[in-house]
Amino acid sequence: MYHYRCALTGKTESLVCHHLNSWNTYPEQRFEISNGVLLARSVHADFHITYKFGNNIEKQFEDFCRSNYKIDWLRLKKNTLKNFMKKTQYGNHQPTSSKSFYCGEKVQRLGDEKLNQ
DSSP states (O other), X not given: OOTTSOTTTOOOSSEEEEESSOTTTOGGGTTOGGGEEEEEHHHHHHHHHHHOSSXXXXXXXXXXXXXXXXXXXXXXXXXXXXXXXXXXXXXXXXOXXXXXXXXXXXXXXXXXXXHTO
């Protein structure tokens, strides 16, 4: 989805997945692709230096992007998800009413309404 690049810097080395809504507080979102973003390890560290670990929320990441990178996170996320879904919606299968894809150990479904918010 991020083409093996940091979503904020474009770096291709030392990448980690950041949970927008924290792993410990939102266990139901742990494997949702829309709750993750690929970051350079240094960017991830900077975020957690500012906001600490645990109990993080996407709003913090939105503020971090705006303050440190002049990036509108919600717009970037919406466009990234929309492009990802266009490329993967059919694959080897017929279209369905919801879009399915594999993320980690769990299949997630995103209805069109989530992408249009």
